Amino acid sequence: MPENLIITNKEIVFLKELSRHKVEFMIVGAAAAALQGAPVVTQDVDLWFKDLSDPGIPKALRKSGGIFVPAFGRNPPTFAGDAVKLFDIFLTMHGLRCFSEEKKNSYEVKLGTLKVRVLNLDRIIKSKETVRRPKDLLILPVLRDALKTIRQGKRIRNSGRTSRGQ
Amino acid sequence: MQLSGESIRKLCRARGLSLNSLLKRSGVSKTAFYHLLHKETVLPRSIGALATALGVRPSALLEERDRERRRALRLLEAADRIAGSDPSTDLDNVRHTLLLLEEEPIERLRRSLIRARKPDHHE
Numbered sequence: 001m002p003e004n005l006i007i008t009n010k011e012i013v014f015l016k017e018l019s020r021h022k023v024e025f026m027i028v029g030a031a032a033a034a035l036q037g038a039p040v041v042t043q044d045v046d047l048w049f050k051d052l053s054d055p056g057i058p059k060a061l062r063k064s065g066g067i068f069v070p071a072f073g074r075n076p077p078t079f080a081g082d083a084v085k086l087f088d089i090f091l092t093m094h095g096l097r098c099f100s101e102e103k104k105n106s107y108e109v110k111l112g113t114l115k116v117r118v119l120n121l122d123r124i125i126k127s128k129e130t131v132r133r134p135k136d137l138l139i140l141p142v143l144r145d146a147l148k149t150i151r152q153g154k155r156i157r158n159s160g161r162t163s164r165g166q
Numbered sequence: 167m168q169l170s171g172e173s174i175r176k177l178c179r180a181r182g183l184s185l186n187s188l189l190k191r192s193g194v195s196k197t198a199f200y201h202l203l204h205k206e207t208v209l210p211r212s213i214g215a216l217a218t219a220l221g222v223r224p225s226a227l228l229e230e231r232d233r234e235r236r237r238a239l240r241l242l243e244a245a246d247r248i249a250g251s252d253p254s255t256d257l258d259n260v261r262h263t264l265l266l267l268e269e270e271p272i273e274r275l276r277r278s279l280i281r282a283r284k285p286d287h288h289e
Contacts, residue, residue: 006276006279006280007272007275007276007279030278031275031278031279034266034274034275034277034278034279035271035274035275036271036274037263037266037267037274038263038266039259039262039263039265039266039278040278041278041279041281042278042279043279045275045279086279109271110270110271111271111272111275112272141256141259142256142259145255145256145259145260145263146259146263148248148252148255148260149245149248149259149260149263149264149267150263150267152247152248152251153244153248153263153264153267
């Protein structure tokens, strides 16, 4: 297992730098689902940027030793370099509204001392239901079960608290 | 009372320490540590050294087997209840989600990335 591919301080530094430069982004896709507790696997961390021309992005990249590689042929724009190769760039999410609208359907998750915005699991499901690639269809039942579990688990915990409080 | 490997690993991670560096710092050998993990009772001196190196009270490193068992049963009961409420729900998905919800978000993400890199798993 190549250790440098698993999220470490280097990747966290990049995310911190993005936040420091007030770049608007959120984690989406399977990584966002995993952060919320879904038992899924993923090769990368998808970052949805509000505006890829945000001057904070090159600053964060410089600080982390990464570079921006523009779209080439059928390949989308991407990041290169040890600290950033784990991240994939997204500018739109199929089946969802624009970034600013979907921001209302996201929340902040703590990654150590850093807080990052993550798209809600129900919106990730909605996007995958729209895209319907074979890998999306495979992961969908797991995501739906996870969402059910998170919602019902909260209800169970809350009812436990209520009955203890009574 | 038994030494809790899980608690020690969690405390190490929270302090950015590897298990090896903790053992070095506390003067406990690897052999002694793994021996301690499997013992029913542990000597206060060994617990003291590990606790001092981690800056916690010795009780934070101990686990009560009953407490662990109760926690596991509670989780299984909740998984049964959730999966039982809808026949289309997969019990394994529910159980794994509940287990992951006990972890910190960063740990959940790391696990998903690690699992993706094992040859028998796919995205």
